[in-house]
Amino acid sequence: MAYFSIVLSQIIGFVIYILIGIAAVRTHVLTSRSLGVFSQFITKVTMPILLFVMTLNGATRQQFISALPVLAVSVLLYFLLYLLCRLLARLFGLKGNENHVYRACAMFGNIGFMGIPIIAAIFPKQGMLYIALFTVVDQLLLWTLGVNLTAPVDKENAMSPASRLRKMVNPATIAIVLAVIGLFIGLHLPEPINAALTKAGLLTPPMALIYLGGLFCYIDLPQSLRKQEIYVTVAVQICIFPLVF
Template sequence: MGQFAIMVGQLVGFFIMLMVGYGCVRLRFYGQTALDGMCSLLLNVLIPLLVFSNAMAGADRAQVEANWGAMLLTAVMYALLIFVFRLVAWALRLKGSRSHVFQAALIFGNAGFIGIPIIMALWPHEGAIYVALMSIVDQTLLWTYGVWLCEPVPEPGTVASPDAAGRPTLGLRVRNLLGRFVNPAFIGVMLALVLIMLGVRIPSIVLTPLRTIGGMATPMSLIYLGGLFALTKWWGVLKRYELYVGLVAKMIAFPLGLYALLTAAAGALPELPITHDMIMMITLVAGLPTMTTIAMFTARRNNMPDYAVGFVLVSTLFSLLSLTIVSAVVF
């Protein structure tokens, strides 16, 4: 019950931050221009520093080698999420950008802004290493596969001409692929991993302010999200049948099914490098609401941004109920 109470306390705090952002925009303290600035600051500074500083503060080479099961579980979770929600999108007959944004919204949970505070609160000692190892897989996929899912999908009849002049060259396709890896968050993850494996330690006099700045990402992202709630015509997503199927599947059925599967696997194969705490951690991560960054990615490319924002907002509000249900079962 102690961990369950901590979980509920975190969710209440998140709701308050959302309402602060909503109230500030409604009271016209700031508007869309300020939100655009927040988005840029989050994507280019706060998120990369959050990931980098948590990894550097929470892990060394020995800890990585001793707890690599957390990375394994994160990879397994994402493999299952990608498979399940590609299948769900196909079953619901979603096409084009709608299918891709739907998948992105349900594959990538808000591990950075909501997951990290919850993990650190529930596991004060092991939480840092869990966050560091999880972030390596999470951020790598988010800023590569996630970015690709949020790019516009050409409608039938609007694709480039099949002639040589209209077809992208192999070099251009390779450059575009590599370009997805050149972003601040991915660079932060890779830099942290290299430094950890080389045994390089950043002095606390430098790391502490970096962690403080990165720690601003969670409240600012929720305040940003609350502002979007006030300004965006997000309610159109409420008419989309896939919203309700997706939220129940992603935020209740999938994490509980994953918990049962991993618990059975750990019991049948005790030699696996996973612990029950790792299983509970990844279960909560699997049930997190849509990552705020998905809305930022789609807004940047003007690719169904209202649809993505609607998923972020509704899933975040729904998480107050769904995470309570999942926590009650797991804890």
């Protein structure tokens, strides 16, 4: 029951952030252009900071090595999800950009915006170790495979292998690599710097949900809700796949 109360309070907070985003757009405080800036700030500044601090502070080198099976399980999970999403996209007859975006959305979740705050609230000590390990796999795949899936198909096919590799080098992947290196060499940030970076990184979940709320104002929700693949994906990804896995 205590876990339920913690999750419920977190979800209420998420809804409030989304409503703030909607209100900000409706009152013209945020526009489609400023939402784009919002998104850039989250993905290129606060999210990399959050990933760096969380991974660096989430475990020691010994803990990281002893919990390496979690990395293997995470890789297996995403490998099976990748195959499942390809199958679902084929069953729904999705082509081109729609196929790629569907697979990206079905394969990856809002781990950084929703998953991390909930797990951190329920398991404040041991949970951070597993979050750090899982995030290494999740975010590396999201910012490499995920970025490729969300690129326009015509442009993606025209890109050279070198260009694709350059796309995989971004603030998020750099932050994770630096954090893992720092973890293995025993890097400890001075407390004032660590505290400041932690607070900056924790801006990510509320800012991302405010952005999401604002984005709802520019989406044709009735048309989106008529897409049957959304409901099948929710049932498979949130209910059936976790139980089977």
